[in-house]
Amino acid sequence: MEAVPVRARAYVACVVLAALLCLLPPPGVRTPWGAVLLLAVLYAGCERVARSRFVGISHPAGTFYPVLLAGAFLLPATAAALVAVPGALLSHVEQRPVALRRVWRAAQHVLGVWAAARVHWALGGRDAVVAGDVPYALGPAGAAVLAFCLVLALLDGGILAVAERVPVRRAWRGLVARSLAPIAVHGLAGLMMAVLWRSPYGPVAALLVLLPMCVSWWAFAQYHRERAAHQATIRALVQAVDIKDGYTRGHSERVGQASMMIARELGMDDERVEVLRFAGILHDVGKLGVPTRLLRKDGPLTPEERRVIELHPEYGHEMVRGIGFLGEARAAVLHHHERLDGTGYPYGLVGGQIPESARVVAVADAFDAMTSTRSYSRARPVEVALAELKRCSGSQFDPVMVAALVEAVGRAGWRPAVTADDVRPPRTPPPGAPVSSPPGAHR
């Protein structure tokens, strides 16, 4: 990672200064040290456990906010802000510079919690919590959560704008909307903790509220781990196909990417775009069933050998037809060698008889085949390949798909991932990246 720009350091320094000011107790307010200590230990413990071996991967749902928000609902603003400090300073940070990120996270949380506690206090939420008046307590708590969310988003957007030179408007767009739902749920749990903490049953009962949150958090992390494992398996599988076929590495991944671009250009919804990406990735999986000797044969193929190779769409379909989530991608695997004029294989379908997904993948496949180096031909420039696609559209390819690809490549260019190891664009989240998604908004 490159050095942190000076303006970013200055920005962090300002935020830290503001946070330190928030931590100064106003005269005459007694800090309930026992409660602060208990909550701070609890928060630090939750952060440590959640980011260590227990979960295994850094959690995508962000920080463990219920304890922080319970503090904001229970304590005076300075005391509540103090709760966040040890947890944030001790938290696990993956990217360098570690110290700067920890300080940033601490300052950010201090400011957020302080604002939430002030709002909650000003709206009379404290009395509602002490009285256990739940329908009324929801109002101030909601306002406090909103304030918390806004402060975090404001600071995050600021660091994006300052450190990464993202335009301010784009930096702030969606930050609040994305994080509001999960933080609201955390706020609800925090409110419950606060009410029970003040009840005759005390902190013991409040701790019980955290258990369902922890369990759901664990399951969510497991879900992400399993999902990552699944995607890694699929990726490894298609790499095996690429190697067997003697293609340049990553052909399948690139076809997936091109299919995705075409699908986006056609205005398909996100779910369908994802399915078409898988269709592109898996289109040649049936070649696992074709002898390697035939696939890598140098000279011309005999008609019989050609027939064997042309079985691969059917082999592939036979393999993937049991995978439910692939949906229409399965049809694409079967029909990606059909041609509009009916001279393709395996069934010789004509025009509209060919499934839409297969028409997308056919264009993407041909495009990548032309623009990458093969044993029998050199890579052609993108423009030449697109012109060739246009020439064959109508007879071999669907003109709609070709036009979509030309449009998409013309706008965004064609920069396929160099290796097939990671198809996701590299992400460099700012220090203390915001809550990325609610547990439930992820697919």
Added chain:
Amino acid sequence: MSAYRPPPLFTLVHACAALLATGSLAVTLYGGLEERRVALAFGVLVTVGELARRNGAQVREPAPLGAAAALSYALLGEAGGRATHHGLAQVVAVVLAGSLLGSVPHVARGQGPTLDHLARRVLTVGFVAVCFQPPYNRGMFDDWGGPAYALLLLALLSLTALCDAVLAAALAHSRTGWPFGPVLRDELRAVCGIGSAVIATGAVMALAVAVVGLWALPVFSVPLLLAQMSFRRYAAVRATYRQTIASLARATEVAGYTPAGHARRVAALSQAVGRDLGLTEPELAVLEYAALMHDIGQLSLVDPVPAGATAGLPAAEQRRIALLGGAVVRQTGVDEAVAVVVERQADPAAEQPLAARIVRAVNAYEEKSREGGLGGPLTALEELRLATAGEYAPEVVESLARVLARSSLTLPVTG
């Protein structure tokens, strides 16, 4: 096949539950409801929880919210600062009514809760209510402090969860004949997962209703519903992963190296044997993946083995194919343990891990019984028994014989 006769334990459990349910209903109908608003609110929550149920093989507690609501009603002594007076009969009656009402749409779709599930629900709620309501109504907990009272509720619910796990394991044991110990271990592991969320929510709801009144119910349901959702997504992605592995395993069939359905039959039979030998669920998952992919090494062969029958090959050749398979599995990024099992499936039985022994014996049985035609299964089993000197582990072969005897010596029909 003879007509299905449920084992005596089932009859006993179901009879107890039915007795408790009818008795409670009768008493409640005769005596009327105490605190109708509270009863209605909890009844509605149980119904909602039941409506949100999802059935599936992987799901141990299909309706966590319903379970938590039922438990907290059994533990309710106070609502919004005023003492409640409902007893055992009313608790069971309300929970039963809510559960039945909530299962109507599921039954209409033909996937209602099993009788087991209802019986266990009634019995656990009855157990909690018996332990809590009479002493509470007699004022025995009056001089307990707040935190101690909270811990008491927690302890009571944990005890109940343990009893429920034992009951569930006993029922599963008597229905399937799987050994009791590992089944109990799996049930207890589930208690640590979603079960602990149910327990905590049940206790917290009872306490919160005492403090803030019925408003607590919707508010406190949110985290549990969230947990349920997370678990459901986890189960869904696991199922998808399984499908992908099974499809990958079919590559050998598609390529003509092995007969159609071979991998799936070996996987199904291996699972049955693994259960019989007392493997836990994570071990069974590894076993299943390994069994599905055990022939994948053949993809690297230049010429297919005739009919894919590796059991008849020389030992060195078998081991070479196994190593090739292990390499492929390692490449696919599946759990390391799976690759180890695939790699070592051809080693002498004494040196193998248990899962590899199972895969080896079941694979050999599947191949031999298919070759043998009509009397194939019996002959195959006999061959395995005679060949046990170092090739197939005797305890696995015996377990295989037990499993086959239970399913009357037919291969599981799949595909």
